[in-house]
Amino acid sequence: MQLTQTHIDYWQKNLRLTAVLLAIWFVATFVMAWFAIPLAEIKIFGWPLSFYMAAQGSLIIYVAIIGYYAIAMRKNDLEHGVQEGEED
Amino acid sequence: MATSQKSFTQQLKKYYTFYTGGFVLFVTLLAIAEQMGLSTKWIGYTFLVFTILLYAGIGIMSRTVEVAEYYVAGRRVPAFFNGMATGADWMSAASFIGMAGTLYLTGFQGLSFIMGWTGGYVLVALLLAPYLRKFGQFTIPDFLGARYGGNIVRSFGVMAAILCSFTYVVAQIYGVGVITSRFTGLEFGIGVFVGLAGILVCSFLGGMRAVTWTQVAQYIILIVAYMIPVVWLSVKHTGVPIPQAVYGGVLERLTEREKQLTSDPKEQEVRKIFADRAKAADDKIKGLPATYQVEKDAVTKKLEDLRAANAPKADLDAAEAAVKGFPASPDAAKAKWTADKGAAAGRTGPPLPHATPYPGKDEKARDTSRLNFLGVVFCMMFGTAALPHILMRYYTTPSVQEARVSVFWSLFFIFLLYFTAPALAVLAKFDVYTLVVGTKFSELPAWVNAWQAVDRTLLNITDINKDGIVQLAEIVIGGDIIVLATPEIAGLPYVISGLVAAGGLAAALSTADGLLLTIANALSHDLYYKMINPNASPTMRITVAKALLLVVAVIAAYVTSLKPGNILFLVGAAFSMAASAFFPALVMGIFWKRASKWGAIAGIIAGLGVCLYYMVHTYPTFIQWFGTTPITKWFGLDPISAGVFGVPVGILTIWIVSLLTPAPSKDVQELVDHVRYPSLTGDIDTKGT
Numbered sequence: 057m058q059l060t061q062t063h064i065d066y067w068q069k070n071l072r073l074t075a076v077l078l079a080i081w082f083v084a085t086f087v088m089a090w091f092a093i094p095l096a097e098i099k100i101f102g103w104p105l106s107f108y109m110a111a112q113g114s115l116i117i118y119v120a121i122i123g124y125y126a127i128a129m130r131k132n133d134l135e136h137g138v139q140e141g142e143e144d
Numbered sequence: 145m146a147t148s149q150k151s152f153t154q155q156l157k158k159y160y161t162f163y164t165g166g167f168v169l170f171v172t173l174l175a176i177a178e179q180m181g182l183s184t185k186w187i188g189y190t191f192l193v194f195t196i197l198l199y200a201g202i203g204i205m206s207r208t209v210e211v212a213e214y215y216v217a218g219r220r221v222p223a224f225f226n227g228m229a230t231g232a233d234w235m236s237a238a239s240f241i242g243m244a245g246t247l248y249l250t251g252f253q254g255l256s257f258i259m260g261w262t263g264g265y266v267l268v269a270l271l272l273a274p275y276l277r278k279f280g281q282f283t284i285p286d287f288l289g290a291r292y293g294g295n296i297v298r299s300f301g302v303m304a305a306i307l308c309s310f311t312y313v314v315a316q317i318y319g320v321g322v323i324t325s326r327f328t329g330l331e332f333g334i335g336v337f338v339g340l341a342g343i344l345v346c347s348f349l350g351g352m353r354a355v356t357w358t359q360v361a362q363y364i365i366l367i368v369a370y371m372i373p374v375v376w377l378s379v380k381h382t383g384v385p386i387p388q389a390v391y392g393g394v395l396e397r398l399t400e401r402e403k404q405l406t407s408d409p410k411e412q413e414v415r416k417i418f419a420d421r422a423k424a425a426d427d428k429i430k431g432l433p434a435t436y437q438v439e440k441d442a443v444t445k446k447l448e449d450l451r452a453a454n455a456p457k458a459d460l461d462a463a464e465a466a467v468k469g470f471p472a473s474p475d476a477a478k479a480k481w482t483a484d485k486g487a488a489a490g491r492t493g494p495p496l497p498h499a500t501p502y503p504g505k506d507e508k509a510r511d512t513s514r515l516n517f518l519g520v521v522f523c524m525m526f527g528t529a530a531l532p533h534i535l536m537r538y539y540t541t542p543s544v545q546e547a548r549v550s551v552f553w554s555l556f557f558i559f560l561l562y563f564t565a566p567a568l569a570v571l572a573k574f575d576v577y578t579l580v581v582g583t584k585f586s587e588l589p590a591w592v593n594a595w596q597a598v599d600r601t602l603l604n605i606t607d608i609n610k611d612g613i614v615q616l617a618e619i620v621i622g623g624d625i626i627v628l629a630t631p632e633i634a635g636l637p638y639v640i641s642g643l644v645a646a647g648g649l650a651a652a653l654s655t656a657d658g659l660l661l662t663i664a665n666a667l668s669h670d671l672y673y674k675m676i677n678p679n680a681s682p683t684m685r686i687t688v689a690k691a692l693l694l695v696v697a698v699i700a701a702y703v704t705s706l707k708p709g710n711i712l713f714l715v716g717a718a719f720s721m722a723a724s725a726f727f728p729a730l731v732m733g734i735f736w737k738r739a740s741k742w743g744a745i746a747g748i749i750a751g752l753g754v755c756l757y758y759m760v761h762t763y764p765t766f767i768q769w770f771g772t773t774p775i776t777k778w779f780g781l782d783p784i785s786a787g788v789f790g791v792p793v794g795i796l797t798i799w800i801v802s803l804l805t806p807a808p809s810k811d812v813q814e815l816v817d818h819v820r821y822p823s824l825t826g827d828i829d830t831k832g833t
Binding site: 063067077085089096103114115119122126133 | 252255256258259262263265266269270271274388392393394395396499500501502510514517518521522525543544545548549551552555556559562563566567817820821822823824
């Protein structure tokens with residue numbers, strides 16, 4: 057099994073996408089929690105921002121990250137011809 | 145086959161729509177029966193029997209003797225349904241019953257679990273699920289075995305899988321026992337075995353296939369049961385039926401109320417009484433052994449005085465109990481007084497500010513609190529991405545793309561409950577702070593009296609300063625009551641309480657099923673078939689798998705009936721252990737071709753070793769069990785977050801040892817390419833049969 061250039065591109069693109077999404081995940085989780093005390097000063101609809109993020113906001117970001125990944129990778133599969141055939 | 149997969153999905157949708165409709169009808173009929181006078185006990189029984197029969201029906205319909213059906217549900221579970229099944233698999237009794245209570249008691253700090261148990265799915269989606277699906281065998285040790293070659297890594301995988309899953313399953317069966325005994329009045333031990341029967345009917349005949357389809361059914365029940373009372377409570381306090389969107393305003397009012405209560409003179413009076421009690425207990429302890437006799441004489445004399453004065457019976461009884469219960473020796477007295485002191489000292493402080501992150505008396509306390517928040521988030525996330533019973537679910541989808549989409553649905557369905565729990569905690573707290581605190585003892589809401597009668601550890605309100613009015617400092621509340629009592633707090637009929645119990649039961653049963661199957665499969669597939677008898681016929685393999693499932697279930701139920709303490713800690717520990725043992729080897733196996741067999745072996749040992757070492761030397765119960773010498777906590781991190789050390793050590797070890805040992809063979813490199821691409825021309829086939 058020999059990998060072609062397009063295969064290598066596919067994998068590189070996947071790695072970049074994964075890295076970017078993990079960076080967003082990291083900020084929404086650890087950076088947010090690290091600065092929770094100053095962030096609590098900001099209020100949105102009654103919630104201190106850090107409480108809102110930890111209870112709801114970051115969760116929404118997680119769902120969005122995973123949804124985006126599924127869509128983007130589908131596209132990536134098709135562009136590089138590595139999509140699955142109809143499963144047997 | 146593509147069209148048949150489509151029609152299969154259509155069919156599933158039809159079945160589960162009917163099922164949901166039928167269930168709603170059932171609850172409605174029961175509600176009508178309640179109005180006509182059906183007793184609460186019978187409502188409890190009906191829910192228990194009906195739901196277990198339902199699961200049994202699905203289990204029997206899904207029976208199978210085919211290997212791929214038994215281990216991975218035939219690899220044709222559509223993403224949407226696999227998402228629901230994963231949701232039920234994931235959300236345990238601790239999530240359903242305990243989560244909102246933890247948030248009630250710990251405020252912001254408890255949100256670390258909410259974040260950790262959802263954010264972990266990002267790691268599952270990005271780093272594991274699609275690749276494991278492409279690999280396409282049956283268990284997690286399967287992947288470790290194939291990627292790192294040989295039975296050593298596989299056996300470590302088996303051991304680690306059993307270690308984490310077993311601690312976790314005991315907690316689930318415990319939850320089943322508690323729920324059944326509470327809502328039907330059966331004894332705890334009997335409740336455990338009723339629960340065991342419930343678990344086995346789901347999994348015994350059909351393995352993963354049966355577990356998958358019952359889990360979907362269980363998810364529907366648990367999410368409906370969780371939402372109804374919260375929506376009602378939200379209408380009661382805000383007038384809006386979407387609690388998640390509007391509880392910010394309630395939180396603001398709650399924060400105001402906390403401030404009032406902190407400076408309220410009556411509250412301060414009660415807190416002062418507790419401070420005095422703590423001080424008195426402390427004096428008694430310091431005065432030992434002399435104080436022992438003094439105190440003993442004092443209680444005896446009090447009883448005599450009361451008898452002489454012909455005091456009311458209640459006072460006499462209390463005095464008599466004090467004499468009878470007086471510690472038998474100075475040592476016992478010391479233990480009891482220390483406990484008294486701790487209990488009183490715990491109630492001397494003002495209410496915890498619910499919305500404030502990392503409250504603490506000084507900078508250092510706040511920093512430690514923040515570090516522990518981050519630690520719990522880290523361990524819960526990496527543990528999520530390493531628990532075999534969850535990862536295993538992504539073997540069951542029809543394709544790699546479906547696996548990706550399936551993680552999305554999984555998290556979506558889990559999110560529905562987890563973003564509701566903080567709302568519930570705030571609403572319930574607001575209810576207690578405004579409608580219970582400040583009322584006269586003679587005019588307490590009905591639910592308070594009802595739950596006090598059931599279990600004093602869940603709710604206990606005593607008039608400490610004898611003013612006839614409830615102060616916040618006079619309330620002791622157990623976390624589990626928040627979910628269990630919400631229907632009554634919201635003023636709903638008993639049938640909803642029954643529904644909540646059924647939901648809790650569904651959560652515990654579904655998780656227990658997934659875990660038991662993981663343990664039994666590790667033994668039957670990895671140990672028996674892959675290592676002991678590779679020539680076993682499919683019939684033999686299924687027979688062995690089912691027999692082992694039975695044995696493991698009975699052992700787990702037996703261990704549960706011994707009531708091992710500190711179950712919540714054990715659940716947390718399972719996450720740290722799974723993260724340390726599996727995460728580095730799994731992820732590096734996919735993303736780094738150079739990761740070698742010896743690297744993986746060393747990494748698993750080092751990661752898990754550090755994690756266990758830290759727990760065994762910092763967690764009081766373990767120190768007691770194993771007789772280890774306690775060490776100072778590293779950076780003040782709690783033992784539950786031991787994975788914070790285990791995971792990086794595991795990664796580093798794999799990295800260093802891999803570079804020191806020969807690179808993996810060409811076959812292994814091809815395997816890595818194989819899992820990285822959904823489809824490859826001239827590809828190898830690793831699908832398990």
